Amino acid sequence: MRRHIVAAAAASLVACASTLPIGERPTATADEQDRITAVLKRDFHDRGPAKVSRVELDAVQRTCNLHADNPPASVAEPLEKAQLATIKFPSDGRLLGDWKNGEKIAQSGRGSMWSDKPGQPAGGGCYNCHQLSPMEASFGNVGPSLYRFGKLRGDGPDVQKYVYGKIYNAKAYNLCSQMPRLGYAGTLTEQQIKDVTALLLDPASPVNQ
Amino acid sequence: MRIVLCTAVFAAALSPALAQDAKTEIQKYQRMINEDSPAELYAIEGETLWKKKAGPRNVSLEQCDLGLGPGVLKGAYARLPRYFPDADRVMDLETRLLYCMTTLQGRTHEEATKRVFGNDDQPSEMEYLSAYVASQSRGMKMEPGTTHPKEKAAFELGRELFFHRAGTWDFSCASCHGTEGQRIRMQDLPVLYKPAYARHVIATWPAYRVSNSQFKTMQWRVNDCYRQMRMPEPTFGSDATVALITFLTVTGEGEPYAGPGTKR
Amino acid sequence: MATGPMKMRATLGQAYTDVRVLMSHPMETGQRKGPDGNLVPAHFIQNVTVKVNGKVVVDGQISQAVSRNPVFSFRLKGGAKGDKIEVSWLDNKGETDSAEATVA
C-alpha cells in the first residue's frame, strides 16, 4: 500500500521533496494485485491467441507476487504439491523421444504469442535461458547450464521423470521459478516434451558429448 | 546463491577465455553498428511529417504542445513523460503526439492509431515523428515529471506492473530485467529497475534496430516485450503503457539524452 | 518500402578526409515475403559513386547483400576545407539520389 501513502503524502505535504522509491523491489498484497489485474483488463486487448483472460492470476502467480518470488516453505510446499499433481505423464510410459527434434524445439522461441500463426509448431525457447548443445554458442544464462545433463545425472527412470515433469510444470519443483510451465500452459505437446527430455538425457544427444 | 551456482556451471562448461572473447566481440559489434546510425534518416523524414498539413483541419503538428509550449521542440522529449493539464493525464511522447493529431489536426483516434508500428514495408508516422522530436533533445538531461500526484501515481503503477507476474508463461518484466548478469541468448539484459542500468537505456530509445532494420519507439518496445511475455496486447497509449514508460524513465533520469540510438 | 532522404558529412582529418554517408533504401533481396505472402521484388542499389569537385574518385558496384539503409565510409587523400564532395547512387529500378557536402 506504499503507493497510497506516497499519494497522500504528496497531496498533504506540498513542500516535501519528492522521493520516489527508485531502485526498490515492491511486494504486492492481494488487493494491489487485484487492482493491477483490473488495469490490465482495461488497458490490454485480445490479439490472436493471446486473450485478455490470460491476465487472471492463479494461486502460484498470486503467491509469488505477494512474496516477491520468495515465499516461506510452509506456503510454497502445498502449492508445489498441487502443481505436481497437474503433470500428465505419457500413458505409454515412454518419456524419451527424438533428441534431434528436441534440439529444434529448444532452438525455437515461437509459441503462445499473438504473432504466432495458428498451426505452426511451438518451441520451448530453451536456448534463450540455458546452455545445452555445445554446438550452439548463442545461449542465455537465466537458467543453469544443462550441458552434459544426462552424462552427469544418468538417464534412469527417476531422472527421466524429473526432466519430463520439470519441462511440463517447473513450478512443481520450485514454486517461483522463472521457467514457464510449458506443458501445463499448453505451449508444448506431450511428444514435444518427450523430444526435449531426450535432448537432455539421450546418450547420443550432442548435449551429452 | 542461484547466480553463483549458474556462473560456476557456465564457467566450467565454456573456457573463460572463450566466453571473454565472445563478450569483447559482441561489444565490438555494438560499437561498430553505433558509429553511423540510419536513425538520422528517420529524423529527417520526421521533420517533413511534422511540418506537413494533415487531417480534416489541414494543419501541421507545428503548434503541438509537447510540454514546453506550442511548437517548442528543443528539450521537450527530455521532459517526458509528464502530466498535461489540458488532457488531465500523464503522457509519453507518442501518446502526446496522438493527442495533437486528434485535437489539432482533427483526426479520429481510430484513424490516427491505425498504424502506429511500422513493418519491413513501411515505417509508421509515429516512428518518423518520434525520431525527429527525440533528436531535438540530444545532449539534454532526461528529466521526466515526478512532482504532480498523477506523475507519482504513474511511477507507482509502472513499478507494480514491472514486477507483476501474470500470463501464460508467468512472466513479469523483472523475469528478464530483474537480476544482474543475466543474458537471453548472447544479449545482456539490463536490470531496468536500477538507475545504473536504466540510465543508458532511457538515453538511447527510441532507436534504430538492426535486427529488422526498422526504427522503433518506446511504445513498441513495451508492446513487443508483452508479446514475448505471452500476454495479451497492451493498447497503444493506454495508462498502463504510459505508467511503465514513466517508471522506466524516472528510474533512468539524469542521463543526457544520446539518442535516437542504434540497437541490435 | 520506398526510398527516402540521404545524409552525409565530410570531415578533414590529419591523414585523410573522412566521408560518411547514410542512404534510405529498402535493399530488397527479392527473397522476402511481403504481408500478402508474395515475394517482394528485388529493389537494391547497384552503383555508388563518390566525386570530389566533380571528379569521380570511387566507383562502387554493390549487391543486395548490403544492409537496408546503407551506411558507407570512404577516405579521400588530402583534401581541403571547401572541397565539394558528392555521393550518388543508382538502383536496379533506375531510381537515383545524391547528396553533397563541403569538407569541414
Place this chain on the structure above:
Amino acid sequence: MDHDRRTLLKRAAGAAAVLAVALLEPMRALAAAWNKEAFAAKNPSDALKGIGIADTVASNDLLIDAPQIAENGAVVPVEITSNIPNTTSIAVVIDKNPFPLAGKFDFMEGALPFVKVNLKMGETSAVRVVATAGGRNYVASKDIKVTIGGCGG
C-alpha cells in the same frame, strides 16, 4: 558539417517523368555498368572469375576490421583497408551467401583504398576481400559468426 540535398528525381518520377528521365541520364551514363554476371554467380570462385580474378596471393597488408561475432546477420559492419601500394580495386565476397559477391569498389586518384559498409550475412561464413594492385590480386579473409539474438520468434 552536415548538408542534405535531396534531389527531386525519385519523387518526380511519376509527376514529371520526362524531366526525371532527362536528369537521370547523366547519372546512368556516369555509373559504370553493373556486372550482372559476377553478382549472379552462386559460388565464390565464379563470382571472382566474373570480375576477372582467378589467381590470388594472401596478403597481410589487406586488413578486414569486423566483429568475429555478429548479433544479427542483417547488419554486419565490415571495414576494409588496403595498405598495398597502388591498390585500384577492392572486392568483397561472402562465401556462404546465396550470391557471394557483395561489392566491388574501384579507387581512382584522390581516394584511399578503404571502405566501410554494413553487409547482410545469411549464416556464419568467411568474408573474403580481394584487392587488385599493379595487375596482381591479393586476398585476405575473416570468419564471422552470425548468432541468434534476443527472445521470441
